[in-house]
Amino acid sequence: MTDRTLAGAEISEEAPLVLDVQMCREALLRAPDPETMIRMGDAFFAAGRGLDALRLILEVTSRQLEDWRLSLAGADVILRQTAAYDIVETLLRNVLRLQSDNLLVQAYRARVLMAGGDVAGGHALFDDMLRRYRSADQQVMICELMSNSFLDVGHPGESLKILLSHLETGRATSAILGNVGCSLGYLNRSAEALPWFEKALALDAADAGIRLGYACTLIKAGRLDAGWPLYADRVLSVEDPEPWYLSLPRLRPGDDVAGRGIVLFQEQGLGDTLQFIRFVPDLLAKGARVTILVPRPLVRLMTQSYPTVSVRQIGCFGPEDGYAYALPIPDLPYIVGMMSLREIPAPIPYLRADPGNAARFAALLPARRPRIGLVWAGDRRTRSAHVLVDLRRSTTLAALGAAVTPVDATLMSLQFGGPRGEIAGWTGQALCDPMGAVRDMADTAAIIANLDLVISVDTSPVHLAGAVGCPVWMISRQDACWRWGDAGDRSPWYPDMRVFRARERSWGPVLAEVGAALRNWVEHWRLR
Numbered sequence: 314m315t316d317r318t319l320a321g322a323e324i325s326e327e328a329p330l331v332l333d334v335q336m337c338r339e340a341l342l343r344a345p346d347p348e349t350m351i352r353m354g355d356a357f358f359a360a361g362r363g364l365d366a367l368r369l370i371l372e373v374t375s376r377q378l379e380d381w382r383l384s385l386a387g388a389d390v391i392l393r394q395t396a397a398y399d400i401v402e403t404l405l406r407n408v409l410r411l412q413s414d415n416l417l418v419q420a421y422r423a424r425v426l427m428a429g430g431d432v433a434g435g436h437a438l439f440d441d442m443l444r445r446y447r448s449a450d451q452q453v454m455i456c457e458l459m460s461n462s463f464l465d466v467g468h469p470g471e472s473l474k475i476l477l478s479h480l481e482t483g484r485a486t487s488a489i490l491g492n493v494g495c496s497l498g499y500l501n502r503s504a505e506a507l508p509w510f511e512k513a514l515a516l517d518a519a520d521a522g523i524r525l526g527y528a529c530t531l532i533k534a535g536r537l538d539a540g541w542p543l544y545a546d547r548v549l550s551v552e553d554p555e556p557w558y559l560s561l562p563r564l565r566p567g568d569d570v571a572g573r574g575i576v577l578f579q580e581q582g583l584g585d586t587l588q589f590i591r592f593v594p595d596l597l598a599k600g601a602r603v604t605i606l607v608p609r610p611l612v613r614l615m616t617q618s619y620p621t622v623s624v625r626q627i628g629c630f631g632p633e634d635g636y637a638y639a640l641p642i643p644d645l646p647y648i649v650g651m652m653s654l655r656e657i658p659a660p661i662p663y664l665r666a667d668p669g670n671a672a673r674f675a676a677l678l679p680a681r682r683p684r685i686g687l688v689w690a691g692d693r694r695t696r697s698a699h700v701l702v703d704l705r706r707s708t709t710l711a712a713l714g715a716a717v718t719p720v721d722a723t724l725m726s727l728q729f730g731g732p733r734g735e736i737a738g739w740t741g742q743a744l745c746d747p748m749g750a751v752r753d754m755a756d757t758a759a760i761i762a763n764l765d766l767v768i769s770v771d772t773s774p775v776h777l778a779g780a781v782g783c784p785v786w787m788i789s790r791q792d793a794c795w796r797w798g799d800a801g802d803r804s805p806w807y808p809d810m811r812v813f814r815a816r817e818r819s820w821g822p823v824l825a826e827v828g829a830a831l832r833n834w835v836e837h838w839r840l841r
Contacts, residue, residue: 314461314464314491314492314495314522314526319385319388319389319392319417319418319421330352330353330356332356332357332360332362332365334365334368334369337353337369338369338372338373341353341369341373341383342373342376342377345373345377345380345382345383347382347383347385347386348386350370350373350383350386350387350390351386351389351390353366353369354366354369354370354386354387354390354391354394355390355394357369358390358394359554363394363395363695366390366394367391367395367397367400370387370390370391371387371400373387374387374404374407378407379411381407381408381410381411381412384404384405384407384408385404385405385408385418387404388401388404388405388408388421391404392421392425392697393696393697393698394695394696394697395695395696395697396428396695396696396697396700396701398425398426398428398429399429401425402422402425402426402429405418405421405422405425406422409422416442416446416451416454416455417454419438419442420439420442420454420455420458420459421458422438423435423436423438423439423442423458423459423462424458424461424462424465426438427462427463427465427466428462428465428466428697428701432466432468435462436459439455439458439459439462442455443455443456443459449483449484452479452483452484453479453483453484453486453488453489456475456476456479456483456489457486457488457489457492459472459475460472460475460476460489460492460496461492463475464492464495464496464499465701466701466704466705467704467705467790467791467792467818468818469495469496469497469499469500469791469792470496470500472492472495472496472499473493473496473497473500476489476492476493476496477493480493485512485516486516487513487514487516487517487520487523488513488520488523489513490509490510490512490513490516491509491510491513491520491522491523491526491527493506493509494506494507494509494510494513494523494526494527494530495526497509498526498529498530498533498792498795499791499792500792501792501793501799501800501814502799503530503531503533503534503799504534506530506534507527507530507531507534510523510526510527510530511527513527514527521547521548524543524546524547525543525544525547525548527543528540528541528543528544528546528547529544529795530795531543532544532795532796533793533795533796533797533798533799534798534799535653535654535798537646537651537652537653537654538652538653541644541646541647541651541652542647544643544644544647545644545647549580549641550580550581551578551579551580551641552608552627553578553627553628554628555628555631556578557631557632558576558578558606558630558636558639559639561576561636561637561638561639562637562638562639563638563639563640564638564639564640564644564648565648566647566648566650568638570596570599570600570601570637570638571599571600571601572600572601572602573601573602573637573638574601574602574604574635574636574637574638575596575601575602575603575604575636575637575638575639575640576604576606576636576638576639576640577590577593577596577603577604577605577606577639577640577641577642577645578606578607578627578639578640578641578642579606579607579608579611579627579641579642580641580642580643581641581643582692582773583608583610583611583692583754583773583776584771584772584773584775584776585642585643586607586611586642586643587611587664587754587773587776587777587780588776588780588796588806589642589643589644589645589646590605590615590618590619590642590645590663590664591645591658591663591780592645592646592648592649592651592658593605593619593622593645594658595645595649595658596645596648596649597621597622602635603619603622603623604622604623604624604625604636605619605622605623605624605625605642606625606626606627606630607624607625607626607627608626608627609626609627609753610753610754611753611754612624612625612626612753613752613753613754613755614664614753614754614755614758617665617666617667617755618663618664618665654805655805657805657806659808661779661780661782661807661808661809662780662781662782663780664758664777664780664781665758665781666755666758666759666761666762666781667755667759670755670756670759671759671762671763673759674747674750674756674759674760674762674763675763677747677750678723678725678745678747678760678763679723679745681722681723682722682723682765683722683723683765683766683835683838683839684722684723684725684763684764684765684766685717685720685722685723685724685725685764685765685766685767685768685831686725686726686727686760686761686764686766686767686768686769686774686778687710687713687714687717687724687725687726687727687728687744687767687768687769688726688727688728688729688767688768688769688770688772688774688775689707689708689709689710689712689713689728689732689735689769689770690703690707690708690709690728690730690732690770690772691703691706691707691770691771691772692729692730692772692773705790705791705792706770706771706772706790707732707770707772708770708788708820708824709732709735710728710732710735710736710739710744711735711738711739712820712821712824713768713824713827714739714741714742714744715741715824716824716825716827716828717768717824717827717828717831718741718742718828719741719742720742720831720832720835721835721839722831722835723743723745724742724743724744724745725744725745725746725747725760725764726744726745726746726747726748727748727757727760727761727767727769727774728746728748729748729751729757733746733748747760754773754777757774757777758777758781761774761777761778761781761783762781762783764778764783765783765784765838766783766784766785766786766834767783767784767785767786768785768786768788768827768831769785769786769787769788770787770788770789770790771787771788771789771790771793771794771797775787775810776807778807779804779806779807779809779810780807782809783809784809784810784811785807785809785810785811786810786811786812786813786827786830786831787804787810787811787812787813788813788815788820788823788824788827789812789813789814789815790815791814791815791816791817791818793814797812800814802814811830813826813827813830
């Protein structure tokens with residue numbers, strides 16, 4: 314899926330900002346400049362001070378309502394960094410008050426409405442724009458953003474219809490063709506999607522978004538030999554304030570690692586690290602000296618699972634000598650030469666719960682079995698793109714609980730983060746919640762070691778359960794992630810996994826399928 318930027322400002326590298334809200338506000342009021350506002354807002358968010366960023370933007374824009382550029386810049390920052398769609402729409406309304414014919418802003422307002430839940434309202438605005446703006450360039454822009462919006466909110470079929478209708482008479486741009494590929498990929502029609510990506514890349518081979526979409530779709534289609542090299546060239550997503558190791562040479566296939574120090578660093582989410590860290594023994598067998606760099610929740614789990622390597626915490630790992638290469642952990646399959654799903658390393662478990670810790674949790678858990686762990690939502694991150702993905706992959710305790718209960722088993726919550734608060738309002742079958750005693754993923758692994766089954770949406774506990782060898786049922790959203798392929802109820806990544814695939818945007822049918830399967834599983838478990 315390709316995208317346009319809202320403000321389109323080019324932000325140059327300058328000296329670090331002094332992140333003082335009052336000083337920044339006064340500077341912007343003295344010399345209003347949209348690029349400076351974007352730079353300041355992004356800097357506050359990067360420092361973990363999102364509320365200060367919002368305060369700065371709202372104070373400055375409210376005192377400069379006639380400067381539409383500032384409202385647009387503020388909307389740009391907030392839309393990229395948060396899911397505060399109501400604030401973004403207010404700022405965009407102010408821009409349109411002064412720039413009523415700004416097509417890009419109109420389109421983004423429609424997109425914001427859809428992201429905020431008003432799909433019909435946003436769709437109506439897009440349709441109105443298509444009627445009013447008839448030039449080829451205008452039609453292309455509207456079609457791109459309209460299809461992106463439907464993909465964001467989990468309507469790939471609608472996106473595909475819009476794109477194919479446009480292509481009957483409209484211009485075929487790389488973005489339009491790439492979005493057709495994304496739509497088909499989201500519909501789990503990866504083989505059909507690939508030619509569309511190839512046509513898009515023939516028009517613009519340098520587009521990073523199209524290249525990444527093509528890479529993921531190749532992998533989803535099982536063509537790992539073609540997908541991994543493209544995937545390895547993606548723009549990295551590293552949440553580390555001082556990623557000095559990015560200046561090291563990137564490890565490539567065929568590089569001699571014997572006796573060389575290698576930094577394997579987390580990139581993307583916890584689940585990616587849990588899935589791909591299994592390839593560390595391949596590097597060790599070739600004589601590499603490995604350091605694993607992960608967030609605090611994974612440090613203890615990695616240390617007890619790979620006792621012969623150095624494990625360091627992101628944010629506590631300053632520049633050090635003695636390293637020849639760095640590598641993002643998701644690129645490990647490519648580096649070790651895993652070119653087909655048949656070549657996935659077989660040993661399970663490859664992550665290990667500490668026996669003493671597992672025994673400690675065993676004493677805290679109800680004795681009645683089988684014990685079944687539940688996870689109904691992913692990590693609630695803050696950036697808009699992440700929030701939209703999480704909304705597509707997450708359900709609620711009320712919905713999952715209604716589907717799987719009553720059941721003759723002990724139910725355990727493995728839910729983390731904000732959605733754990735839903736337990737307070739749960740009035741159904743008893744749900745044991747040991748997560749208050751959990752410090753990190755090593756503790757979660759110790760709990761899972763005492764369970765008979767884990768049922769989870771597509772988030773990190775799925776990988777943790779699979780990696781420690783606990784049977785796990787994954788409930789996949791309709792637009793299944795590339796790592797799970799297009800179809801099938803099994804995954805070669807985790808032999809004890811069963812995949813339940815949503816075939817529509819609603820969770821209802823697939824949750825009902827999980828509930829029926831669980832009651833059957835419990836009946837057979839008790840007959841063993």
